[in-house]
């Protein structure tokens with residue numbers, strides 16, 4: 001290895017470490033050491049600690065940019081972000097004025113046609129990407145299909161395995177299964193393993209693996225993969241890498257360009273607060289774009305859609321990942337929601353996120369009545385995203401009882417009670433109050449009531 005390469009690598013390692021080891025100097029509370037193993041504090045946290053943290057929170061100004069019912073503590077922004085005021089205004093404007101008054105002329109007049117790229121360019125800095133590599137479109141599932149097919153073809157017919165993790169979000173695995181069914185196992189075959197076996201499998205089966213497809217922050221546990229390390233290891237074996245950033249974008253800093261990531265996907269409705277069913281995004285590294293052939297060759301990905309050419313010729317840039325007409329209303333709403341990120345940077349977001357998960361973990365740990373809640377997220381803040389998962393035999397009923405009290409968390413089968421901490425709109429006081437209510441629910445055994453044990457279609 002040349003000294004320049006090793007210098008660059010140590011510089012990158014230092015940068016990564018800096019992202020992980022954010023200093024929580026703005027958020028000091030007893031036992032607040034941000035990245036150490038969690039230990040029981042000698043001093044118990046109380047409401048005044050929460051109020052003190054809010055008083056000195058440098059990004060507290062963002063809270064009033066959201067419209068959230070006053071009797072609600074929203075701990076589910078990791079599943080569906082709440083409504084930014086700017087997004088509501090944009091929704092009214094795009095429906096009433098742009099669609100209602102300007103009709104089809106809005107494609108030009110309000111640049112609807114450019115939304116996939118303008119929104120992509122707003123997402124790019126949040127995920128460490130230079131412009132021109134990110135496009136907003138479709139859902140994560142559909143985008144994975146496009147990227148998986150493109151990557152399998154790019155990496156040649158000698159390799160057929162798509163390696164992933166057993167407990168990846170199911171749709172990611174389902175999309176590989178669909179391709180496998182279509183192409184046959186000689187060209188695409190899904191292999192999964194446990195997270196801690198990934199490195200061994202990459203090395204041992206490297207020559208057969210075409211694509212490594214992983215979710216950066218696990219949807220259940222919140223555990224973060226080392227993106228730089230796994231990407232590099234995969235590349236050493238000639239393997240291309242796709243990262244799913246569903247639980248990272250807008251919550252955990254990522255640096256796709258400097259990690260030399262090949263491809264990524266992410267969604268608009270979680271930490272980016274783009275609303276239910278907000279469109280997703282695709283990242284493709286500039287070095288690959290010209291060579292890529294994506295299979296959903298719709299007219300919006302054509303080099304010149306409005307020549308209505310009978311044969312397909314792809315756009316040579318990131319726009320080749322478009323297929324059909326963009327969902328303009330949703331994309332305009334997401335675009336406005338993204339403007340909130342002009343008021344904050346990802347280091348500030350991460351700093352508050354680490355403080356919030358650490359604070360919450362400590363509040364739960366100090367309550368004797370909550371001892372049946374078993375942490376299923378990493379104990380170390382540096383390797384967990386902006387959420388905490390707890391196992392509990394009555395997780396579903398506890399979640400329903402919390403919702404009935406205005407505290408919205410979610411349940412993930414079979415036994416996980418999941419709390420999401422979006423730094424943009426939560427206060428530490430709310431975190432404190434929600435744990436007080438959880439204590440009452442557990443101590444009074446309210447959650448045993450039949451109404452909290454009836455299953456809903458969506459959890």
Ligand SMILES: Cc1ncc(COP(=O)(O)O)c(C=O)c1O
Pocket residue numbers: 139140141142169171172215219244246247267280
């Ligand atoms: C990690 C992950 N990937 C993919 C998805 C699904 O994405 P979509 O519904 O946009 O296809 C989700 C959540 O819904 C998720 O958490």
Ligand SMILES: Nc1c(O)cccc1C(=O)C[C@H](N)C(=O)O
Pocket residue numbers: 078079080219220246458459
């Ligand atoms: N996309 C969702 C939906 O349409 C309905 C309910 C929940 C979702 C989610 O996003 C789930 C989420 N990805 C999770 O981590 O569990």
